[in-house]
Amino acid sequence: MAKKDDKIGDWHEIVRREYEKIAQQGGSCCGPSCCGTSGPSAYALGYEHADLEAVPDGVDMGLGCGNPTALAALRPGEVVLDLGCGPGLDVFIAAKKVGPTGRVIGVDMTAEMLAKARASARSFSEKTGLDNVEFRLGQIEHLPVADASVDVVISNCVINLSPDKQQVWREIARVLRPGGRVAVSDLALLRPLPEALRQSVEALVGCIAGAVLVDETKAMVQDAGLVDAVFQIHPEYVDRMAHWSDPVYKEVLEALPDGTRPSDYITSLYVTAVKPQAALTDQVKELIAIGASVSANCHPCVRYHVKKARDLGISDHQIRQAIEAGRMVRKGAAGQMDELIGQLFG
Numbered sequence: 001m002a003k004k005d006d007k008i009g010d011w012h013e014i015v016r017r018e019y020e021k022i023a024q025q026g027g028s029c030c031g032p033s034c035c036g037t038s039g040p041s042a043y044a045l046g047y048e049h050a051d052l053e054a055v056p057d058g059v060d061m062g063l064g065c066g067n068p069t070a071l072a073a074l075r076p077g078e079v080v081l082d083l084g085c086g087p088g089l090d091v092f093i094a095a096k097k098v099g100p101t102g103r104v105i106g107v108d109m110t111a112e113m114l115a116k117a118r119a120s121a122r123s124f125s126e127k128t129g130l131d132n133v134e135f136r137l138g139q140i141e142h143l144p145v146a147d148a149s150v151d152v153v154i155s156n157c158v159i160n161l162s163p164d165k166q167q168v169w170r171e172i173a174r175v176l177r178p179g180g181r182v183a184v185s186d187l188a189l190l191r192p193l194p195e196a197l198r199q200s201v202e203a204l205v206g207c208i209a210g211a212v213l214v215d216e217t218k219a220m221v222q223d224a225g226l227v228d229a230v231f232q233i234h235p236e237y238v239d240r241m242a243h244w245s246d247p248v249y250k251e252v253l254e255a256l257p258d259g260t261r262p263s264d265y266i267t268s269l270y271v272t273a274v275k276p277q278a279a280l281t282d283q284v285k286e287l288i289a290i291g292a293s294v295s296a297n298c299h300p301c302v303r304y305h306v307k308k309a310r311d312l313g314i315s316d317h318q319i320r321q322a323i324e325a326g327r328m329v330r331k332g333a334a335g336q337m338d339e340l341i342g343q344l345f346g
């Protein structure tokens with residue numbers, strides 16, 4: 001069994017070289033799970049016939065372990081980013097869902113995968129009339145994407161392949177706009193793997209040795225500042241992905257204690273989470289307080305909040321706008337009171 005080098009650069013290089021081969025040969029080296037043409041048909045992972053109909057031939061290489069575009073519930077007009085897009089299966093499906101007013105960006109570090117994806121983009125455009133996909137070469141630990149520019153991040157069976165998963169989650173939080181969401185499928189562990197498997201390069205590229213415990217993923221999502229996180233495990237997908245003739249699958253079976261199955265250890269994991277809306281600044285809070293103080297006719301409150309606003313550097317012009325907003329509320333309330341008194345007393 002080959003030994004896994006701990007260094008991040010070497011890890012990237014090992015993974016990149018294997019996916020280069022898969023892109024060129026149509027794949028063969030990889031695991032029982034997501035990473036190779038021996039993987040499951042997209043149908044086994046819950047993809048809809050209608051979604052697959054529009055995708056170009058050859059982009060479903062059986063490299064996924066879930067269905068992130070369905071999980072994300074994409075809407076027309078959204079900007080979507082697919083981490084580790086490979087030949088582009090989920091990019092093309094997402095592109096149909098977000099339509100001509102939306103956009104989908106796929107990022108992958110393997111140039112040969114992107115070459116396949118870009119070639120497919122041309123036939124996708126001819127078939128659908130859509131011109132809303134873009135592929136960028138880059139690592140998911142350092143995304144070539146601007147801050148707060150994306151509505152939805154998706155990813156399918158890739159984060160387990162990263163040597164720095166915490167950094168990937170930080171990058172997801174950076175590129176999402178406030179209120180944006182992430183929907184990821186990946187492989188994760190239900191319990192630690194035997195050491196022999198953790199050291200196997202084949203199992204790493206096969207999306208197994210690099211996988212971490214579900215609880216570790218939960219901690220990374222939380223540390224990245226994402227909220228409303230939901231984690232769903234699907235060990236049954238691992239059973240569906242199992243190919244007994246696959247060399248990596250055989251290696252996994254041999255390394256596990258007798259009587260146990262890969263799905264006792266490995267699961268497909270769905271993660272959804274949201275980037276919180278930006279908190280109100282102190283300045284905005286003071287302006288709201290001024291408006292509320294005026295509408296409540298509270299003279300000491302107005303004095304207090306106007307002073308605080310000036311201390312925070314808010315201009316008199318903006319303070320007057322807040323006062324005017326409070327006066328309008330007060331005037332409306334006074335008008336309603338006059339009307340009520342009129343109704344009560346004729």
Ligand SMILES: C[S@@+](CC[C@H](N)C(=O)[O-])C[C@H]1O[C@@H](n2cnc3c(N)ncnc32)[C@H](O)[C@@H]1O
Nearest residue numbers: 019063064084085086108109110139140156161
């Ligand atoms: C298992 S395949 C999944 C491909 C695609 N998401 C799908 O479901 O068809 C993993 C892909 O992630 C890419 N990849 C792995 N590690 C990466 C990293 N650190 N940065 C960017 N891409 C990476 C590989 O080049 C490969 O194309």
